[in-house]
Amino acid sequence: MYIVGTSGHIDHGKTSLIRALTGTDCDRLPEEKEREMTIDIGFASIDYPRFGTVSIIDVPGHERFIRNMVVGAWGIDLALLVVAVDDGWMPQTEDHFRVLQLLGVERLIAVLNKTDIADEEMISFVEEEVREKLEATRFAGSDVMKVSSKTGTGIEELREAIVVNLRKLTKASNASKPYLFIDRVFASKGYGTVITGTLKNGIFQEDETVQILPVKKEARIKRIESHYTALQEGNPSQRTALNLSGISVDEVKRGYVVVRDNFFTGSNDIIAGIQLLDTKKEIKNNLGIEVLIGTTAVKGKMILLDEVDSMEFPARIKLEEPWFTYPGQPFVMTSPGGHRIIGGGRVLLPEFHSRNQKKLVKGAVADFANWNRDRIVEFIFSVYQWMKRETAYALFPESRKSLDKVIQSLAEKGTIQVLNDYIVLTDYCNSSISLAVDVINKGVGLNLAEISHGASLNPEFARLIMPIILMNHTVIEKDGRYFAGDAITEDALSVGKKKILQQLLQEGAGGMELDKLKDDVVKKDVRDLVKLGFIVSLDGNILYHHQVYEDLKGKIMSLFDDREKIMVTDAKDATGGLSRKYIIPLLNRVENDGLIKRLGDFRIKV
Template sequence: MTGVDTDRLKEEKERGISIELGFASLTLPSGRSAGIVDVPGHERFIKNMLAGAGGFDLVLLVIAADEGVMPQTREHLDIIQLLQVKKGVVVLTKCDLVDEEWLGLVKEDVSDFLKDTVLADAPVITVSAVTGEGIPLLLEAIDRIAEETQPRVSIGLPRLPVDRVFSITGFGTVVTGTLNSGSLHTGEVVEVQPQGLTSRVRSIQVHGQKVDEAQAGQRVAVNLAGLEVEQIERGSVVVGPKGVIPSTRLDVRLLLLESAVRTLKNRARVRFYLGTRETLGRVVLLDREELAPGSLAYAQIELEEATVASKGDRFVIRSYSPMRTIGGGTVIDPLPRRKHKRFRQDVLGALETRERGTPSEILEHYLQGSPDLPVPAVVAAGTGLQEKEVEEAAAELARDNKIKQITGEGKTYLISIDVYTRWADQIKDLLASYHSEFPLREGYPKEELRSRRFQAINNKAFQLLLLEMERDGFLLVMPQSVALKSFKPGPDHNLDTTIQRIRGMMKEAVFQPPSWTDLTKSAGLSEASGAELLQFLLRTGELVKITEDLYFLKVILDEAKEKVIGYLREKGEITVGEVRDLLQTSRKYALPLLEYFDREKLTRRVGDKRLPGRAI
């Protein structure tokens, strides 16, 4: 059809078979362009076939007229069924090698083979690559079906599963694949997942032509800046920034093929294929111990390596050994937060909602299990919804008072009303316990509360959450802490008596106060209780810190200030010795006091003397 030999490898040319994926482009009679992925037919290379099949919009199922339906043909059709490629043409090749009678028998066999499959109504075209017979009819059939095929959606974030990666001298690393969704633009910043690499699209080619933009459904070659070939592999996915989150766990609806030779037991190890990626994993059946051939079940796939998925993605599983295609299905949740408990009706019900629910139902369910405050883009990555769908669903649920939209610093965070109320109750209980244990503290430190109880929420989002709860009257938010609205920090009767005693000792000592350590020992306080009381008195302003372990009552300190200021106004200067005599204290206290007054700009030091500062 194209005149392009897609077999690149020496072994392929020597053996006359396709081993790796081959690529070519084709201009159909209508002028429409098509990208062709030639996948291996041999059963030993089904793994490579699966890497190319994920991007198909329509399929050409090639069957040799001289051989008829072979075991690998059956496996390929199973894969087409599992991936739900519903458009296609059946091509009977090598018709020049058989007579009409044999060809008729093969067509009957093929018709029976395709009955009750996605290709049951596909046209069957007889061709010969040697004589060219049937090729024009085949091109017309492809063109006709291509016109009927629904184009892929170019909205949302781009997603390009990589099927080939190589380097071109002078250009660097190039990846190819079929753009599943969105669009790619030259100069755009992208990520390569699950490796977590960031790059920029240096240039794009579609069907060998340089373009500035690639649309969903096109075969694309992308030149990525700043990355080495060794950093990327087949199975990697090029996506928009923060478009997906890799996961080692997927919730799925799983079908075991009728052709499977045995049941699939819980925790069976399988080979898992999604997009262009192959990885090993285990199937956790959620409502049974084993899955019978031809049966469907909800399951969780535990993968040995992270993969990238979206809700609705189709996948295939093959038995670990021997390698045979045994089933596949649909991704329901690409980012489940936890391992599911088996045989739980609530788990199965939730999966059914995720599978069949409306965007509003999916969003509501997602938020009810969310450990943080996600923004719409994160919800989209975790649910497979488009970001616009999430925003529209959020607005609807907010109107129905089922979720809250908390906005700040240019972002909108989403939270279920049920989760919000539960968290508010938890925080109020924590605050009540904290106030009881630390009655002198103004409140629970915000960062300590977040890091101990709400680690999944980033600091900015947590601050906005607390402010929302303050607006709703649940609590009081201060710069560094949070408290119940009804709470007033202060001592109980016993502690108040202790404070009176300490206050009396400090007043009696006047300008020679004992150290705080000595004061608390004399008052019978433990070191911890003394530290709590000290912070309370400092915060309320009754005590003022002069130096480490030297504190003055504010009323006494004010008296010292008045005396020093009066002396300076009269004399114009003062020395440490004069302060000592003025306050009838010792140098041990006079010097720290003067240094404190220096810091407060009441005095300024000039040599051994102090002159009036700016604050006088």
């Protein structure tokens, strides 16, 4: 199914047009009947024998009810922009037209109404005016239909044009994550809580468990209806009524969201791409605004990220209360009270985290108004720089299959890399590797924590890129420590380090004690040689040349050639009578190497 919605200036005949198309009077409120003015949204439908049922939404045209206009317009697939030929293009025509663009409505038909009360010259003049308005936008080339709701002239042709345009729409997916912004709530006798709205992005089924945001309460779908017809499942772009159990009428209201697989992020601090309607003169930091998003309105302030020098710019929006949004979600921005449209835009980041994000956003939002879903996904990856694949699945409204296609495409272009279960921006990956390699080259035998700290990288991310570093750079890993490739050879050592090794080799089993060294430079060289493996530390203090240690270890292990267990005295005799000060730390080190194990007073071979 698809959603067709009216838009246009007050008294241009939107409601009467729907009555002519469907036979339904959308003005349902007594006040609307009395004032002959649409105040809230109304609903009707057209049944096409070979196409199916098309939902029609009527929206108010008066400037005081712009909030209600957006409530009806957000889910429209095809807009009927109604212009009375005796009046022409009026202020609310312009406002509604801009709202349709801001909300990303895909197709539009301009309907010139009231042709029965205007002559041909006036009709031609208004037609030319309307075509000029359309020409400068993405609705250029849209159909312009001439009708009279009163006499029925052109109504049948309009019905046919609606189907032609609907057939050209992007087909709605059943495989994504369904959601419904609530626009009506009421209690039905014998049924309980009923909510209505336009279902998008997937299907809801009877007996499914859904979640209501922002209250985060679960409910069960007892019954589904569309235009008074019971259904087993609701389909995307369909006016849908859900009878819910597990939640009362008092717990839900217009503006709330029904989801099955939640991809919305709750926050009162978002980053958005802003499009102004006319002028940037009134834009200032901390400007009070009202954000019309989905079927709700939330007050807030707009915080500028930089000097505003165009009609499109990124900004931070601080809402007075947390709300749930997703990347790419369109919205309309009005003055407080909702009487005057300032502009609109799209949610870029549903939750603002850091100044670093602000810097990345400022350089990456050119032409955001024309971004498709793939570009929005790419933008999120560019700002987050790296994230778990599961995090990405939970952030976007697309199905896993759809998102995997985008990820594959971005990987093939070289924009991102997929490392294990992570998605990493290629530029960030390369720069991080360079930083980590530089830290490794400047240090000696650094562990992962030291490398991540030195390169200012997340430890988990540092762990993620180490296999790439080991594969593509002259870096060697030994016992959890990382060395520059040429630092592992004795020939590459400094003169001072070579001198220390020579002295240790001469000392033999007598070794060296670290706490007796006075020179800080020598101490540092000794610690570096321990990391490199040229010196073996027994207990953090007694030091052996690695060849001496291997010789002593070999003598101890040879004892097991003719016995299953040894005592300390056996090891002492085998190593030339080492004192207890040396033999105990030596045995402990051999045990740490995993070669022997202590059992009481004995050591056994592992």
